Amino acid sequence: MRVPMFDMQEQYEDLRAEMLPAVDEVMKKSRFILGENVTAFEQEMAAYCHVSHSVGVASGSDALYLTLLALNIGPGDEVIVPSFTFFASASAVARTGAVPVFADISPSCYTLDLGSVEAKRTERTKAIIAVHLYGQMAQMGELMALARKHSLYVIEDAAQALGATQNGKPPGAHSHAAILSFFPTKNLGAYGDAGMVVTNNAALAEKINVLRVHGSKPKYYHHELGCNSRLDELQAAILRVKFPHLAHWNERRREIAAYYDELLLQKVPDLLSPPVVAKANEHVFHQYTLFVNKRKELVAFLQQAGIETMIYYPLPLHLQPVFSSLGYEVGSLPETERASQHVLSLPMFPELKKEQQVYVVDQLAAFYAQQTMLKV
Template sequence: MRIPLLDLKAQYLTIKEEIDRAIFDVLDSSVFILGPQMKTLEKEIAAYCGTEEAVAVGNGTDALVLTLKAFGIGPGDEVITTPFTFFASAETIAQVGATPVFVDVDPITLNMDPALLEKKITSRTKAIIPVHIFGQMLDVERIMEIAARYDLKVIEDAAQAIGAEYQGKKAGSIGHAATFSFFPTKNLGAYGDGGMIVTNDKDLASQLRMLRFHGCKIKYYHDEIGYNSRLDEMQAAILRVKLRYLDTWNEGRREKAKVYDELLKDSPIKLPGRDPSAKPIYHLYVLRSSRRKELMEALNEAGIASAIYYPVPLHLQHAFDNLGYHEGDFPVAEKACQEALAIPCYPELSRAEQEEIIRVIEGVHRGK
């Protein structure tokens, strides 16, 4: 039995006719950039997230860069984020010339720990980028309260969390802005790169639309130096089809997570931590084990895919050597990087496949 970490082909086959029709409609229209599919997707994503505006861009990394630029963040500024996340969350801060400042994570949820946030704020701090890791939203309103006291911007990095909720509010609906990635493996994934920024600030949205198109509002008239970051019509059309299924797919992931939770509840392995106020979407189902290497090898031998998220915390990445961090500075994040392992969790996963995965996991932890 071979079980992938994510089966995109199985997903495609469930909606093949709609996807194929959407692609051929774009081909037939011969409109490929900044067309009606993208503009309609922007409206649909804004409505889904509960925001006034949505701005489609080339990818999730660009979404962060453009948002930081639109807020005027650059050299000499500091932006606070988490060391336990994908590199782009901090890379983009450096790309605009600002300095990433890290805050350790909560030992249960692995999201940024708000209790540690305020002590990291300085006169140079301009923004906070909380990350909803693995599809579990954190308490952004608490972070907004702290930000308000210091006049800081809050940019939700919701790349892994479209559809996740906290106390009934969707990811992206609370911060001053939020960014999403539509990388193919995301819960709402394109068949290539794609990204989106959502906000309730119409002026910010206007600035973002200018930045994504070479800094111009009118073609060939450039008000500032911008970027070339546009979601193409093909990807927008595909995402519009998939958006209609997103809630169903997210619920399917929650159901698979419940099976793991129930069948592994007596195992010595650590299950994903939850905030009881959050409704996660399980972009990844991440276990934690002190025997990760052995567990990964056993899964691989059984034909079961797994993956480490993340092997090195951001403060220990060589690219950030200049920041002067050392091992031990963020112990919770560092331990998570030593123990975390994602196992398959997607709607098309069968009960038999889950039971086989659990059999292998239990075999390792029972010494079999």
């Protein structure tokens, strides 16, 4: 049996009858830049995220970068960010000229550890980027209390967590701004790159609106040094077709995660650590990530059995060559480094079948049974 990590083909076939007319309508109207679908999708996402403003941009990475620029973060500033995350969480900081300061994570949920954040704060700290990893939100109450105490901005990197909540509130409703990614493999994915900033701050939203069109307002008059980063009209039309299905897809992900939990408990007890859902959180399982031993051998075994897996992330950011000048060493962030050596994500997408999950877990059990036999 072949089990892919992610498969968009069945989803497209289900939506094809809605998708093609939406795309054709954009082509007929020939309004490809900041058209009516972009405006409508911005309004729909603002309402969904319980905020008053949203700005569509070209990618989640640009959403982070433009938010930092709009908050006047730049040379001389520091921004605290987890090291256990996708590269863009820190590269956006570096692109402004500010310094990313890497903090450690909680070993249970893989999101920012409050104690580490407090230890990393200095007089130069201007913001915290809270990454909602794998579909679960960081502990926003504690982080916002710390931010208020020291007059810091908080940006939620919710690229993997659209639909997640904490105490019933989604990303964007907790902080100064949240960024979203609609990369094709996300819970709500475009057919290319796309991103968004959601916020309750009208001035911040207006500045990002200007920055995404080369800092131009009115047209051809430039008071800010912006860039070209607009949500594409075709992608907005596609996302509007898919958006009404997001709640169902997220519910399917939770069902799949629960079935993985059940199977693992039955077939591989005490050998693997399934995901932990923190109190007050509703997880949307962008990834179903285990803590495993003998990962290299396990990945090879599963690949031989036709099962795709992914490692998010094998080398933490504080040890990446591009950030070597910041002076971090092996051992600087022990929980981050431990996670990077042991995490493994299993196939996860709404159309995943129960028989595929059974096969995946049976192969996991077979691998660890083999390892036990080799020890005897």
